[in-house]
Amino acid sequence: RRTSVQDLLRSTELDREVLVKGWVRTRRGNKYVQFISVNDGSGFNSIQVVANAELFPEEKLKADGVDNGAAVAVRGKLVASQGKGQSVEIQAEEITVYGTADQESYPLQKRPKDQKGISLEELRKIAHLRPRTNTFGAVLRIRHAMSFAVHQYFNSHGYFYIHTPIITGSDAEGAGQMFRVTTLSDTKPPLNEAGAVDYSQDFFGKATNLTVSGQLEGEVAAMALGKVYTFGPTFRAENSNTARHLAEFWMIEPEVAFFDLQDNMDLAEDFLKSLVRYALEHCPDDLQFLNDQYDKELLSRLKFVVDNDFQRLTYTEAVEILKSAKQKFEFPVDWGTDLQSEHERYLVEKHFKKPVILTNYPKDIKAFYMKLDEDGRTVRAMDVLFPGIGEIIGGSQREDDLQKLQQRMQEMHVPEEDLWWYLDTRRFGSAPHAGFGLGFERLILFITGMANIRDVIPFPRFPKSAEF
Ligand code: 4AD
Ligand code: MG
Numbered sequence: 001r002r003t004s005v006q007d008l009l010r011s012t013e014l015d016r017e018v019l020v021k022g023w024v025r026t027r028r029g030n031k032y033v034q035f036i037s038v039n040d041g042s043g044f045n046s047i048q049v050v051a052n053a054e055l056f057p058e059e060k061l062k063a064d065g066v067d068n069g070a071a072v073a074v075r076g077k078l079v080a081s082q083g084k085g086q087s088v089e090i091q092a093e094e095i096t097v098y099g100t101a102d103q104e105s106y107p108l109q110k111r112p113k114d115q116k117g118i119s120l121e122e123l124r125k126i127a128h129l130r131p132r133t134n135t136f137g138a139v140l141r142i143r144h145a146m147s148f149a150v151h152q153y154f155n156s157h158g159y160f161y162i163h164t165p166i167i168t169g170s171d172a173e174g175a176g177q178m179f180r181v182t183t184l185s186d187t188k189p190p191l192n193e194a195g196a197v198d199y200s201q202d203f204f205g206k207a208t209n210l211t212v213s214g215q216l217e218g219e220v221a222a223m224a225l226g227k228v229y230t231f232g233p234t235f236r237a238e239n240s241n242t243a244r245h246l247a248e249f250w251m252i253e254p255e256v257a258f259f260d261l262q263d264n265m266d267l268a269e270d271f272l273k274s275l276v277r278y279a280l281e282h283c284p285d286d287l288q289f290l291n292d293q294y295d296k297e298l299l300s301r302l303k304f305v306v307d308n309d310f311q312r313l314t315y316t317e318a319v320e321i322l323k324s325a326k327q328k329f330e331f332p333v334d335w336g337t338d339l340q341s342e343h344e345r346y347l348v349e350k351h352f353k354k355p356v357i358l359t360n361y362p363k364d365i366k367a368f369y370m371k372l373d374e375d376g377r378t379v380r381a382m383d384v385l386f387p388g389i390g391e392i393i394g395g396s397q398r399e400d401d402l403q404k405l406q407q408r409m410q411e412m413h414v415p416e417e418d419l420w421w422y423l424d425t426r427r428f429g430s431a432p433h434a435g436f437g438l439g440f441e442r443l444i445l446f447i448t449g450m451a452n453i454r455d456v457i458p459f460p461r462f463p464k465s466a467e468f
Contacts, residue, residue: 001019002019002020002021002073003018003019003020004020004040004042004043005020005022005038005039005040005042005043005045005046005047006042006043006045007042008020008047008078008088008090009043009045009047009086009087009088011078011088013078014078014079014080014088015077015078015079016077016078017075017076017077017078018075018076018077018078018090019073019074019075020038020040020047020073020074020090021040021071021072021074022038022039022040022041022046022071022072023038023039023040023069023070023071023072023132024036024037024038024066024067024068024069024070024072025037025038025039025046025068026068026110027061027066027067027068029051029058031053031057031058032052032053033050033051033052033053034050034051034053034056034058034061035048035049035050035051035083036048036049036051036061036066036072036074036092036095037049038072038074039137041131041137043141043285043286044134044137044138044141044285044286044289045086045285047086047088047089048081048083048086048089048090049074049076049089049090049092049095050089050090050091050092051066051092051095052091052092055092055093056092056095061095064095064097064100065100065101066095066097067100067101067103068101068103068106068108068109068110069101069103069106069108069132070097070098070099070100070101071097071098071099072095072096072097072098073094073095073096073098074090074092074094074095074096075092075093075094075095076090076091076092076093076094077090078090079091107126107129108129108132108133118133120135120451120452120455123135123136123455124454124455124460127458127460127467127468128468131458134289134293135289135290135293135294135455136455137286138283138286138287138289138290138448139286139290139444139448139450139455139456141283141286142279142283142287142444142447142448143444143456143457145278145279145282145283146275146278146279146440146443146444147231147440149274149275149278149279149282150229150231150252150275150440151231152278153274153275154229154254157227158227159227159228159229159254160221160225160227160228160229161228161229161230161231162214162217162218162221162225162228162229162230163230163232164211164214164217164218164230164232165211165214165217166210166211166232166233167181167204167208167209167210167211168208168209168210168211169204169206169207169208169209169418170216170418170419170422171209171212171414171418172211172212172213172214172215172216173212173213173367174367174368174409174412174413174414175212175367177212177236177237177238178209178212178235178236178237179209179210179235179237179247180207180208180209181208181209181210182199182202182203182207182208183202183203184197184199184201184202210234210235211234211235212234212235212236213234213251213253213437214230214232214234214251214253215230215253215255215369215435215437216369216422217230218230218253218254218435219255219369219398219422219425219433219435220421220422220425221255222255222257222433222435223257223425223429223430223431223433226256226257226258227254227256227257228254228255228256229252229253229254229255230251230252230253230255231250231251231252231253231440232250232251233248233249233250233251234248234249234250234251235247235248236249239463241462241463243451243452243453243454244341244389244390244442244445244453245462246441246453246454246457246460246461246462247461247462247463248457248460248461249439249440249441249453249457250439250441250457251437251438251439251440252437252440253435253436253437253438254267254271254435254436255433255434255435256433256434256435257431257432257433258431258432258433259397259432259433259434259435260380260397260432260434261359261371261380261382261396261397261434263434264382264395264396264397264434264435264436265312265357265359265382267436268357268382268384268393268395268436268438269309269310269355269357269384271438272305272355272384272392272393272438272443273305273306275443275447276302276305276306276446276447277306279302279447280299280302280303280306287299287302287447287448290448290449290450291449294449294450294451295449298448298449301387301388301449302447304354305355305386308354308355309354310354310355310356310357311352311354311355311356311357312356312357312359313356313357313358313359314358314359314360314378315339315358315359315360315361315378315381316335316360318339318343318347318358319333319334319335321347321351322339322343322346322347325346325350325351327346327350329342329343329346330342331343335362336362336364336365337365338365339358341390341391344356344383344385344390344391345385345387345388345390347385348385348386348387349387349388354387355384355385355386355387356384356385357382357383357384357385358382358383358385359380359382360373360378360379360380360381361378361379361381361383362377362378362379363377363378363379363408366379366381366396367396368399368405368408368409368411368412368414369396369398369399369405369408370396370397370398370399371396371397371398371399371400372399372404372408379396380397380434381394381395381396382394382395382396382436383395384436386446387446388445388446388449389442389445389446391442392438392439392442392443392446393436393437393438393439394436394437395434395435395436395437396434396435396436397432397433397434398432398433398434398435399426400426400430400431400432400433401426401430402423402426402427402430405423405426406423441453441456441457444456444457
């Protein structure tokens with residue numbers, strides 16, 4: 001029977017026969033004994049396999065291909081380890097090679113001491129092999145743990161998971177950043193009288209896109225089930241070549257009936273803290289590695305977020321702070337302009353030195369569905385800003401008054417005929433409600449301390465890149 005490496009490393013039952021299967025990370029040693037480190041992905045640490053020369057002469061191991069990258073099965077005895085850094089090891093009795101890896105061409109080779117290790121940029125070009133590295137193993141296990149923690153949090157707080165469509169006929173953000181979905185010929189599409197592509201002849205009988213957000217369908221569900229959330233892929237054709245943007249990313253969007261902006265902020269703060277706490281409790285080895293390898297302040301920053309209240313203030317107050325800041329900004333700040341990431345990071349990292357929730361933004365820089373404040377100039381928006389990240393959450397209380405919503409849609413050129421079904425929620429039993437969107441990859445960026453969002457998703461999609 002096969003045992004996972006993590007189970008073996010935790011085992012106190014020694015001097016018994018065990019079988020592990022995994023990939024060789026390194027082989028080293030001398031003519032008397034060889035040490036083979038085997039990792040099966042079950043956790044960060046590898047197990048040390050000790051191969052004595054009587055059974056396994058170095059030449060035979062080499063000839064069989066027991067080398068970096070090879071897939072192997074090892075049968076042997078689990079014994080206490082004399083070596084540093086591990087409590088147990090396997091005294092090998094039988095080693096079977098499933099698949100060798102040519103040492104000349106295998107890209108994930110340890111490089112000689114005087115050379116730099118393979119960079120994250122180089123690894124991005126071999127996204128199909130990078131899960132085998134320590135770094136990406138850690139990131140992918142943390143990503144898994146965070147997905148689970150999201151569902152656990154909402155399930156234990158009485159929320160229902162709603163699946164919203166990926167192909168849609170409307171633009172949830174009204175920002176026009178959508179990828180078109182079509183089956184029409186790219187060389188000779190049918191044209192209408194005006195000479196434009198005639199989407200009434202397309203598969204769905206109208207123009208359709210990949211969704212930018214599941215919020216509007218989430219609102220529909222909240223008006224029936226009360227407390228709901230979505231967690232799915234979303235797509236944005238914004239040409240942002242930054243370390244914080246992807247063209248395909250995953251978003252978590254809770255939506256709650258009878259919630260106001262205050263409730264929404266409380267939920268966002270509690271939710272984020274509980275996710276970070278979960279990572280600290282469940283991913284200690286992976287986090288310790290990332291802390292030591294990339295970012296010595298990672299663990300202390302995570303603990304700080306769990307233990308301290310977020311700073312809450314309005315956009316107007318933030319603009320005052322930014323205007324009187326000594327720091328020179330590339331983009332000037334004035335009431336009514338959107339904040340750039342340099343401004344957000346100044347507030348979080350320099351001024352307050354803690355996560356910040358900014359509220360009540362000018363209506364003109366926010367989406368059509370946000371509830372208008374009494375002053376008629378601002379809306380009940382909230383953005384949660386995190387150190388090293390900037391905006392991690394965007395949300396709002398929603399406009400629940402039919403007339404006001406229709407007015408905002410007209411002002412912002414959002415076509416009513418696409419959203420007649422959404423407006424029905426305001427026609428029949430409308431109620432105050434609020435919600436937000438957490439960018440899953442921004443969360444993983446924060447928790448892993450990685451610098452680039454392209455390194456926290458297995459196959460990143462960004463401008464000019466869809467290789468895999
Ligand atoms: O602020 P956004 O655009 O808000 C919405 O989509 C709302 N419908 C959410 C809601 O209220 N239900 O996006 C929400 C979050 C951002 O704060 C950010 O974390 C992430 O989604 N995000 C992106 N992440 C990666 N790449 C991109 N291109 C992103 N755009 C937004
Ligand atoms: Mg936003």
